[in-house]
Amino acid sequence: MPLAAEVPDDAHEERENQQLLLSKTKGGPALEGLLVGSYCHDVLIRGGRVVGETLGGAAAFVSNVLDAASPREEEQEAAPFVVVSKVGHDFAYASAPAPAQRPSLLCASPTTSFHAQFSDTAASAHAPDRELRRVRACDPIYPADLPDRRFAYGLAVGVAGEVLPETLERMIRLCRAVLVDAQALIRAFDGDGSVGHVALEDTPYARLLPRVAFLKASSEEAPYVGVETARRQCCVIVTDGRDGCRLYWDGGEARVAPFPAVQVDPTGAGDSFLAGFTAGLLWGLSATDAALLGNFFGAAAVSQVGVPTFHPKMLQAVKEILEEKTTKRSSPFINGTTFTFERSNVHDELHAALQEAARLMSEQQQADPANGNGGDICST
Ligand SMILES: Nc1ncnc2c1ncn2[C@@H]1O[C@H](COP(=O)(O)OP(=O)(O)OP(=O)(O)O)[C@@H](O)[C@H]1O
Numbered sequence: 002m003p004l005a006a007e008v009p010d011d012a013h014e015e016r017e018n019q020q021l022l023l024s025k026t027k028g029g030p031a032l033e034g035l036l037v038g039s040y041c042h043d044v045l046i047r048g049g050r051v052v053g054e055t056l057g058g059a060a061a062f063v064s065n066v067l068d069a070a071s072p073r074e075e076e077q078e079a080a081p082f083v084v085v086s087k088v089g090h091d092f093a094y095a096s097a098p099a100p101a102q103r104p105s106l107l108c109a110s111p112t113t114s115f116h117a118q119f120s121d122t123a124a125s126a127h128a129p130d131r132e133l134r135r136v137r138a139c140d141p142i143y144p145a146d147l148p149d150r151r152f153a154y155g156l157a158v159g160v161a162g163e164v165l166p167e168t169l170e171r172m173i174r175l176c177r178a179v180l181v182d183a184q185a186l187i188r189a190f191d192g193d194g195s196v197g198h199v200a201l202e203d204t205p206y207a208r209l210l211p212r213v214a215f216l217k218a219s220s221e222e223a224p225y226v227g228v229e230t231a232r233r234q235c236c237v238i239v240t241d242g243r244d245g246c247r248l249y250w251d252g253g254e255a256r257v258a259p260f261p262a263v264q265v266d267p268t269g270a271g272d273s274f275l276a277g278f279t280a281g282l283l284w285g286l287s288a289t290d291a292a293l294l295g296n297f298f299g300a301a302a303v304s305q306v307g308v309p310t311f312h313p314k315m316l317q318a319v320k321e322i323l324e325e326k327t328t329k330r331s332s333p334f335i336n337g338t339t340f341t342f343e344r345s346n347v348h349d350e351l352h353a354a355l356q357e358a359a360r361l362m363s364e365q366q367q368a369d370p371a372n373g374n375g376g377d378i379c380s381t
């Protein structure tokens with residue numbers, strides 16, 4: 002299977018970029034990331050009533066987790082990644098932590114906005130928990146909007162079709178390994194903005210798949226991705242809500258167990274999963290082990306409304322676990338030549354230790370309801 006380090010023979014520029022990147026990151030700890038996707042406004046509706054208005058967009062959830070969990074040097078104030086996002090002048094969350102830290106490009110068009118209609122009846126385990134409608138769309142992100150330098154990794158995390166095929170291609174050229182959320186590639190919007198899906202193979206993104214390292218899809222999106230075809234080109238991760246996730250690569254697959262959570266709002270679970278997974282790779286974990294960190298942050302996301310707030314003690318506990326269970330801080334899997342997919346012999350210990358941290362998190366949340374838990378959005 003093509004790995005992140007493999008490039009098509011004719012991609013001279015790409016090979017050159019990777020050489021440059023290697024020489025830049027060798028011995029240097031900073032594995033800088035490039036996150037591409039726009040912040041948005043989320044309006045949560047239930048029974049015809051607005052029950053929440055929050056900052057949304059995968060960029061917001063992903064930044065939040067990367068800031069919390071990716072390895073960084075003592076002297077680094079912020080986690081080393083850049084966000085390329087677009088919003089309009091109506092953007093309501095410019096002072097929220099993620100957008101304030103890494104501001105968006107301002108456009109004349111309005112900020113992307115979604116209405117999420119939650120079902121009035123308790124959702125079954127695998128039914129879609131909400132219907133999404135894109136009510137406003139900001140401008141797409143063009144290749145020229147990306148910084149003209151190399152990155153250790155890239156995350157393509159569009160929510161409204163803003164990551165154009167040519168933008169993803171540019172990311173692939175700039176970044177050593179690119180991780181993609183399928184929702185950035187396969188969403189289609191009908192006349193009233195209702196979100197549907199198209200088959201990945203029918204999109205211009207399909208030809209880029211062999212140059213992508215990881216493709217994450219929810220179980221609802223997986224049929225449109227075509228897991229059996231896609232896994233021959235990159236590692237595919239299918240998340241499955243409270244059941245955790247599965248990884249599929251060419252020649253193997255693994256199920257990764259979830260963490261318990263009391264779900265109050267499923268929004269951003271997939272985004273937080275992808276960011277936790279990326280942080281795990283940056284800590285030097287194999288893909289299957291890194292997915293534990295994905296599941297951990299996915300569970301954390303559903304237990305709060307909107308972009309979650311993490312308790313410092315919980316984050317400290319997670320950091321100590323990662324320091325103890327990982328051997329290298331600068332990941333050979335993102336920084337080096339190949340990824341490792343299989344679970345390692347620390348997998349079960351890591352799961353047990355994170356389970357403890359998850360317990361700490363839910364205790365803290367119960368003790369401090371002001372800690373981001375604005376009420377149950379998704380169940381009766
Ligand atoms: N109820 C839950 N309990 C525990 N973990 C959960 C729950 N829901 C989600 N997760 C975690 O989050 C991950 C992503 O969730 P899910 O598969 O629902 O993503 P998604 O449908 O893309 O979410 P969204 O579109 O809301 O961001 C799961 O793989 C799991 O690890």
Ligand SMILES: O[C@H]1[C@H](O)[C@@H](O)[C@H](O)[C@@H](O)[C@H]1O
Pocket residue numbers: 041042043056057058059060062115133160184268269270271272
């Ligand atoms: O904020 C949310 C979140 O980023 C979801 O992952 C995405 O599916 C929605 O479109 C968005 O509004």
